[in-house]
Amino acid sequence: MVGTRRKFTVVELLFSIVIIAILFAILLPSLAESRARARFIRWVQFNKQCSTDPACVINLDFQDGEGNILTNSAQGHEAEGFNAKNYNGIAKGDYKWVQGRWWKGKKALQFDGTSTYVEFPHVKHIDFDKDDNFTIIIWVKFDRLRKWDGVFGKCYMRNATTGYAQYDMYFDGTAYSDTEAAGQFEVDVASVCVGFDDVGEEGEKNILLDTTSWFQLTLRNEMVNDKQEVHVFFNGIKLKSRGTNFVVYEKGKCAARLAIGCIRWLVTTYNPATKTYEPTKDGRLDNFFKGRVDEFLVYNRTLTDNEIKAHHAMGAEYH
Numbered sequence: 203m204v205g206t207r208r209k210f211t212v213v214e215l216l217f218s219i220v221i222i223a224i225l226f227a228i229l230l231p232s233l234a235e236s237r238a239r240a241r242f243i244r245w246v247q248f249n250k251q252c253s254t255d256p257a258c259v260i261n262l263d264f265q266d267g268e269g270n271i272l273t274n275s276a277q278g279h280e281a282e283g284f285n286a287k288n289y290n291g292i293a294k295g296d297y298k299w300v301q302g303r304w305w306k307g308k309k310a311l312q313f314d315g316t317s318t319y320v321e322f323p324h325v326k327h328i329d330f331d332k333d334d335n336f337t338i339i340i341w342v343k344f345d346r347l348r349k350w351d352g353v354f355g356k357c358y359m360r361n362a363t364t365g366y367a368q369y370d371m372y373f374d375g376t377a378y379s380d381t382e383a384a385g386q387f388e389v390d391v392a393s394v395c396v397g398f399d400d401v402g403e404e405g406e407k408n409i410l411l412d413t414t415s416w417f418q419l420t421l422r423n424e425m426v427n428d429k430q431e432v433h434v435f436f437n438g439i440k441l442k443s444r445g446t447n448f449v450v451y452e453k454g455k456c457a458a459r460l461a462i463g464c465i466r467w468l469v470t471t472y473n474p475a476t477k478t479y480e481p482t483k484d485g486r487l488d489n490f491f492k493g494r495v496d497e498f499l500v501y502n503r504t505l506t507d508n509e510i511k512a513h514h515a516m517g518a519e520y521h
Contacts, residue, residue, distance in 0.1 A: 338498075344492070355466060356459065
């Protein structure tokens, strides 16, 4: 007897499709969370490796989750007299601990745009000048895109002739916005003021910022054949530099403390002993960043292009 193949009815087919859709709806969030957790674990291991790099002076992973002390985990730095605790970050102003850039285990610090900043009490091992090789990496999420909001800075800013622009980075967009803007930044390193627009050196165009995504920003200073070169990277992409109208008068290193999330401006006081006006230690804090920060690293060497790309790849939300 020849068997007959049973045909599925339309109702049975629809029922099967519904069951499969329900299973996908149940399983997909679990799969997505597993992938996010895997990325988080991979990042944790990578971040620990960064801390053992002899050139890593500061590594804030923002995993503290409470209090105002951000632990510096850089344990491999070999400079004489270096103590990682001296370069713990101190959160000040109205800050909040919030969700980081991916998965529920990742932490970040919320900056309110008017008072929040993170400061480092010691300067000796981060007292970089134009002749020093160094790299600074930060992950940020903007809540607003306002011209001259500071990302970080070790400086006493004022004007082209009287400030101490040791090193800093700030947003330099041409429009005020709460949604989207061109990826434009300006940096100062000693006497050099360099602008970077939304164009990559390899021809990438329309590099945009928004208030919903996380971005990795990198400042790199290096000496090449006795010539200073300043670079900015946006999500691992080296941006094309442009000239600015400013030539900052070089006054060498200064006593300003490195701060994340603002720019320190010059305030002077008269010193009778020297009969000169000298910068006050605190200066005046302004140009506050509004948004979240989630990871901050300082190296006293120039990371290569590929190393910077690797930092972005290991820390990015999606791969």
